[in-house]
Amino acid sequence: MAVSDSDFLPARRRALRLFGAAPVAAAFGALSIDAAHAASATTNTQDLASVTLVLGDQAGGTRALVEAAKVLDGTPYAFRWANFQGAAPLFEAQRSGAVDLAPAGDLPVLAAAVGDPTLKIVATRVGSGKQLGILVPEHSTLRRVADLKGRTVFISSARGSISQFQLYGALTEAGLTRNDVNVRFVLPVDAFAAFASGAIEVWATFDPYYGIAVQRGARVLRDGTGINSGLGFITASGAAAADPHKRAAIVDVLRRLQRAGDWALANPDAYAQIYASLTRAPLEAAKQITARASLRQHFVGNADIATLQKVADSAYRDAILPRRIDVQAISDTQLVAG
Template identity: 70%
Template sequence: MAGSVSTSFRLRRQLLGALAAAPAAVLAGAAHGAGAPDLSGVTLVLGDQAGGLRALAEASRVLEGAPYTYRWANFQGAAPLFEAQRANAVDIAPAGDLPVLAAATGDPSLRIVATRVGSPTQLGLLVPQRSGLHSVAQLKGRTVFVSSARGSIAEYQLDGALAEAGIARADIQIRYILPVDAFAAFMSGSIEAWATFDPYYGIAISRGARVLRDGTGINSGLGFITASGAAHANPLKRAAIADVLQRLQRAGDWALAHPQAYAEVYGTLTRTPTDTALAITQRASLKQHFVTAADIATLQKVADVAVRDGILPRALDVAALADTRIGTV
């Protein structure tokens, strides 16, 4: 899953052909007006996790005809993705709520520029199919592996499940591991409990893993897209990012209207069986909009809980991190 998700233009055409609801020109939106900035000299590096955002963009073809150059940089989890963003190696980064907050504690220059709405069932706690563990309470005294690093949505999920079961963090051993390594260890039987997220979560379930507790009632189901401080401060890059976000918003609407077509393309691009791809994409964060006051309030609650529970090292003012006006660029 950490490898390249590139595929040929011809294959995309074959898969989408008659299924696309509108020609690429419609999906890509109207051309920029005469007063729009010249973005022809701009190059954006679009960060991604496990190929999900790229699959969405390529399935819907919304980036065709973009007035700037772009390239993809794929990472297996939020921790390495945000390391790259902090180093200005990527311009935008998609991630769940807590990873964004964790990244902001080390890089207050990043800006939250879009919200993505999904289901909290896209992550949870897994145990092997034949495991003797049948409740979160039984994790006491056990070791739980968390993808991918401290401050991930998987850790927030674990903390919420432990609190619900009346177990303190001190009652278990927590180990952090990157998702690809965790997946291999889990499937080999080396991990007895694993807190993780899609697509690793969905693929493990399709291969027999049992859900001990999913994210319903614990996680917000919201994801976010952040811009690096350097990219956000550059007027031309900021304008290009605003355009990318509008295109990705149309991509999400297309995917929600054509779930089977999107699942087929997602499965091909990420090398995931179509039935598993459909389960993953149906709960994915596809619906996208620019950041609202309600999103900020929801994320602030997550931040406050994470600080209270010691997951985040300090308090954050989410409103100061969010750009609610980039869509007006």
């Protein structure tokens, strides 16, 4: 089934409005960067007054958390946000040097490392496999994953997506193979609009698109519980990780993000309200999205690396990744010490 812009343009416009101004810019391939305040200060031996960090984001989720918890107020360095609708364009920007820090799920980080082995995993975010799943319209005749044989499944957002990993895992669980379905890759905002218009029958996607679609009536065939690790990661570009001034700023940002996650866990209702306001997501969807978000964060450690290596090996075995990734080689466990 071919899908063109003309098939769902009105729905696409509604989707762009739904996800707010920043994701709209990302949907059209533009880098959405907003200046933030900074103060001149020093931290121990590193002078950070001249540092500017570009903080990558997906669908405004990290920014909403930060602004809800107000943890970046008064930073001793400048920062600005760069928002994208999915991991693929986010990592393309990081690879080009336009983004310093990028948050993403486990498999997108590995896929990014295929094209950019200089990136460094610097932090781990603990979430849930319930953040993603395979969706069908409310009145679809499809009732289980086994019913997908011969169907076309649209995946957000590109090869190496957490949704691709989840789909293949669900197919195996149901006694099918990836060759039993036709797979298409579509960026999330476009897929959201196409699904809403009825142009997509089966959609494998992730929050916030997943949560909002379910709130609007989509039915879940299978979520990622027991298939996906539920871990997310924050990566630093190779250049940022190698710059001593930026390293010091990155350590500070990551500690502030930890505090933001702790605040959100302690204030779930307030966080959901602010998330809904900042991202323009419906409140009921926002409550579900924030309740299963990757909020607990820590600097990457050996246990995280071991878990991600299992994902990497599985993805390579299933031909999702073109080569095996050595997770230890792309991880920076000495960030705090350095």
